[in-house]
Structures are given as C-alpha cells and as structure tokens.
Amino acid sequence: MTKKETVYVVSDSVGETAELLVKAVATQFFGQEVDIKHFSFVKSSQDINNVITAAKYNHSIIAYTIVLEELKLELDQRAHAENVIAVDLMQPLLDAFTKKFDRQPHRQPGQMRKLDEDYFKRVEAIEFAVKYDDGQEVWGLKNADIVLVGVSRTSKTPLSMYLANKQYKVANIPLIPEVPPPAELFNVPRKKCIGLMISPDKLYEIRKERLKSLGLTNSANYASLERIFDEMTSAENIMKRIGCPVIDVSNKAIEETADIILSIIQKRESLL
Structure with missing residues (x-):
C-alpha cells in the first residue's frame, strides 16, 4: 500500500479554504488524496513552533491561510530557518486586491465562516x-x-x-x-x-x-x-x-x- 503524503493545513480560523485548495492541487499529483493534518485557530508562537516541528519531522510542507500579520511573518521566518516549505495561499490574491482596488485587507480571521453562517x-x-x-x-x-x-x-x-x-x-x-x-x-x-x-x-x-x-x-x-x-x-x-x-x-x-x-x-x- 502506497504511503500517503502529508500536508499540514494551518489557519488562524478553521482552515476549510486551505483544505479545499490542498485537495484540489493534490489531485494533480497523486492517485489518492493526501493525508491532511489540521492546525486550526493558530494564535501563538507555541502554535507556530508545534506545526513547524511536526512538518520538519515528517518531511512535509505547510499550506496556510493566516491573515494575522505577526503570526504570518513568524511562520514564514521559522519555516525558512528550519528549511520547511510553507506556502501562503492567500497573500498573492490579497496583494492583487490591494493593488487593484487600492484598499488594505482587514486582516480579521474567520470572515469566510461568518459568510457561511449568514448563508x-x-x-x-x-x-x-x-x-x-x-x-x-x-x-x-x-x-x-x-x-x-x-x-x-x-x-x-x-x-x-x-x-x-x-x-x-x-x-x-x-x-x-x-x-x-x-x-x-x-x-x-x-x-x-x-x-x-x-x-x-x-x-x-x-x-x-x-x-x-x-x-x-x-x-x-x-x-x-x-x-x-x-x-x-x-x-x-x-x-x-x-x-x-x-x-x-x-x-x-x-x-x-x-x-x-x-x-x-x-x-x-x-x-x-
């Protein structure tokens, strides 16, 4: 039986958005779904340290949707120092919105879930x-x-x-x-x-x-x-x-x- 590759999905909210995107990308590489490990509601340096340690130990990558800027920078810096691949799934689009619409993001976690609740x-x-x-x-x-x-x-x-x-x-x-x-x-x-x-x-x-x-x-x-x-x-x-x-x-x-x-x-x- 082929061992599933592991991807760590990290978010300062639930992480549904990151999970869906990871699954979509995984279908382009594997005959089966990847093993997704969740680190939801990340709020502290200790949370960041835990996910970096887990990803490094399992030779895996991190896909994240963190909008709190301090946490995002800390994750990027720690991942770089430990030679762990960490991919920010939201930043490219945030940058595009900022450039196109000349507005800054609110940087408030959980907004997607709020929209779901309203729906x-x-x-x-x-x-x-x-x-x-x-x-x-x-x-x-x-x-x-x-x-x-x-x-x-x-x-x-x-x-x-x-x-x-x-x-x-x-x-x-x-x-x-x-x-x-x-x-x-x-x-x-x-x-x-x-x-x-x-x-x-x-x-x-x-x-x-x-x-x-x-x-x-x-x-x-x-x-x-x-x-x-x-x-x-x-x-x-x-x-x-x-x-x-x-x-x-x-x-x-x-x-x-x-x-x-x-x-x-x-x-x-x-x-x-």
Missing part, C-alpha cells in the same frame, strides 16, 4: 417562510421573528420571502371572516405582529386580474366589492384586537413595505 441563516429563514406560509403549521408562530396578517392579496407571501432573504423568520396568517384566526396568533407578542391593509378599489382590481388569470369570471364573490368590504372590516377588528401596527400596502412596492416593517421591528428592539 445558512438565510436558508433557514427561507425554509421557515415556506413552512409557515398562508397560515400553515400555526404552532410554529412562537418561533417567528415577524408575523404578517392581512386579507388575501396583500402581498403577505412575497413580503415573507423578501424578509427571509434578510434572515428574518416570517410567518403569515390570512384573515378570512368565516374562519376564526388561530388561537396561537393571540399568544404572539404584539411587537412581532404587522397588519397589512389595502384600499378596497386596489384590492378589487388585483383580485379581478387574479380571477382572469385563472380563467374565472368577475362575478365570483372573491372579487366583489361587498365581499372585500366585509373582509376589510373583519381584518381591521382582528388587528385592533392584536394591537399591531398596520401598513397600507395599496401603492407600495414589496421593497418599500419591507423597509417600513424592518423600521418598525428595529425601532421596537432598540427600546427593549
């Missing part, structure tokens, strides 16, 4: 919005950051998805006169609830176009002004009972309404 929070929020869309799974309302309530066609779903992309977990509840709102809604702190209203004329036009797209006639009760006024009155009473702020979405783009919602939420949070 997964966004995915989690989107999954939440889908799961709790249109009154589904109401038991999860207590876990929402924002709960939107309103009659049909007040942009609850697109608003939920837009806010989810900003990492907010949003649930939305349709308000229908014949269907009492779930009891769970009244247990949600009112600071999380936002009511959405729209002018009857605007809603009439939206619903009429909706019926047309479905191939239905305008005579359907769904698009009648009488029905719309009944829904508006019922929804207004429920919003008053909840005690939530109400936004008129009649002539607002999704982005504009979302900005108002976030302003309300953030203002409330700042008062806590």
Whole structure:
C-alpha cells in the first residue's frame, strides 16, 4: 500500500479554504488524496513552533491561510530557518486586491465562516417562510421573528420571502371572516405582529386580474366589492384586537413595505 503524503493545513480560523485548495492541487499529483493534518485557530508562537516541528519531522510542507500579520511573518521566518516549505495561499490574491482596488485587507480571521453562517441563516429563514406560509403549521408562530396578517392579496407571501432573504423568520396568517384566526396568533407578542391593509378599489382590481388569470369570471364573490368590504372590516377588528401596527400596502412596492416593517421591528428592539 502506497504511503500517503502529508500536508499540514494551518489557519488562524478553521482552515476549510486551505483544505479545499490542498485537495484540489493534490489531485494533480497523486492517485489518492493526501493525508491532511489540521492546525486550526493558530494564535501563538507555541502554535507556530508545534506545526513547524511536526512538518520538519515528517518531511512535509505547510499550506496556510493566516491573515494575522505577526503570526504570518513568524511562520514564514521559522519555516525558512528550519528549511520547511510553507506556502501562503492567500497573500498573492490579497496583494492583487490591494493593488487593484487600492484598499488594505482587514486582516480579521474567520470572515469566510461568518459568510457561511449568514448563508445558512438565510436558508433557514427561507425554509421557515415556506413552512409557515398562508397560515400553515400555526404552532410554529412562537418561533417567528415577524408575523404578517392581512386579507388575501396583500402581498403577505412575497413580503415573507423578501424578509427571509434578510434572515428574518416570517410567518403569515390570512384573515378570512368565516374562519376564526388561530388561537396561537393571540399568544404572539404584539411587537412581532404587522397588519397589512389595502384600499378596497386596489384590492378589487388585483383580485379581478387574479380571477382572469385563472380563467374565472368577475362575478365570483372573491372579487366583489361587498365581499372585500366585509373582509376589510373583519381584518381591521382582528388587528385592533392584536394591537399591531398596520401598513397600507395599496401603492407600495414589496421593497418599500419591507423597509417600513424592518423600521418598525428595529425601532421596537432598540427600546427593549
């Protein structure tokens, strides 16, 4: 059995970036993956000494992504003194960015992991919005950051998805006169609830176009002004009972309404 070559991956963070690059390069030389030894969260001279000693003893090389300048210089100097090959995987690109964009790097470890965490929070929020869309799974309302309530066609779903992309977990509840709102809604702190209203004329036009797209006639009760006024009155009473702020979405783009919602939420949070 052929012995695997060893490469020491060193980082002042986790080291995923260095590991991926080492694996990609290794495929150009070996029929099998190299044996990668991790030295993560390197912070001190002792950490540097440990990895230099290990690499020298095993006649190996070091691939590193260290952005803290003092540690990087120390690793370079120690590796040179001990005749150990140490390759800085980030510096060439850092130099190129500095030259091209005339800016200096922050030199803060763990920034890639922060981006990964933001990505997964966004995915989690989107999954939440889908799961709790249109009154589904109401038991999860207590876990929402924002709960939107309103009659049909007040942009609850697109608003939920837009806010989810900003990492907010949003649930939305349709308000229908014949269907009492779930009891769970009244247990949600009112600071999380936002009511959405729209002018009857605007809603009439939206619903009429909706019926047309479905191939239905305008005579359907769904698009009648009488029905719309009944829904508006019922929804207004429920919003008053909840005690939530109400936004008129009649002539607002999704982005504009979302900005108002976030302003309300953030203002409330700042008062806590």
